[in-house]
Amino acid sequence: MKTTINTLPETGFMRLTQIIGNSKTNTPAIIPVCKSTWWAGVKSGRYPKPVKLGERCTAWRVEDIRNLIAGA
Known part of the structure; x- marks a missing residue:
């Protein structure tokens, strides 16, 4: 399944491997x-x-990743 902005949750956190893949x-x-x-x-x-x-746990806000993808 390909991850797109539509399949991301509205809120929450993402780890680096979820963003750049593994x-x-x-x-x-x-x-x-x-x-x-x-x-x-x-x-x-x-x-x-x-x-x-x-x-030892770093994450990014899903909202920030959505904005990055949307180009905001």
Whole structure:
């Protein structure tokens, strides 16, 4: 199943592998970039800033990912 903006939940959080995909688990990419490109984009402001859910748990708001896809 291909993930699109219409299949994303309205609210919640997404982990990095849910956004950029993971070939080991066959998770499709919503935004097809590599991990280093994603983090460089976060640093430059091109991609949204993450939210720390715990000491070792980083996620992004679904609303921010929806806005990124929509080009807002």
